[in-house]
Amino acid sequence: MKQIKLGAICAAFMILMGSCSKNVSNPNDENEHEAINKIELVFAETGGATTSFIMEDPDGDGGNPPSRIDTIKINNNKQYNVTVKIYNIANGVVKDVSATVLMQATSHEFYFIPSGVSVTIQKTDKDKNGYPIGFLSTWQTSSAGNGSLLFKLMHKTALKGPNDGPNVGHSDIQLNLPIIIK
Secondary structure, eight states: OHHHHHHHHHHHHHHHHHHHOOOOOOTTOTTOSOOOOEEEEEEEETTSOEEEEEEEOTTOSSSSOOSEEOOEEEOTTOEEEEEEEEEEEETTEEEEOHHHHHHTGGGEEEEEEEESSOEEEEEOOBOTTSOBOOSEEEEEEOSOEEEEEEEEEEEOTTTOOTTOOTTSSEEEEEEEEEEEEO
């Protein structure tokens, strides 16, 4: 009887100790980064102007539709260096979470899948394993046209390879963006 009582006391103590422990931040933990509810694509035309396009959904997935989705408008027969910036908006505070996701680059990859427009997109940044990330990319346009761009951030913990398709892992972001090449 004393062993059962002592065992119960030890079990209760272990449960209390576990529930009081602090969570230690691990940059490789796939659930560490905050919600992403604002995206900025910064287009720098080679030898030309720099323009930003914003997508914003303050309440995140579900709930209300996005409050802002800019149409990407770029010129034909031009090359652009594109930078992705991602943010968390909470209680009126905008926090850049790009660095947090970049620290977890071995578990993340951006995808840009055009439809109805002629643009070639090459990711130019790599994680520590030499695999593409997509925070930085080069876009080469050809003819004018209207279409859409499927923009995805895929989470690939223990799955990421050098030539993964856009459906490996699970989606942190998935948006269809209007695009016009003029």
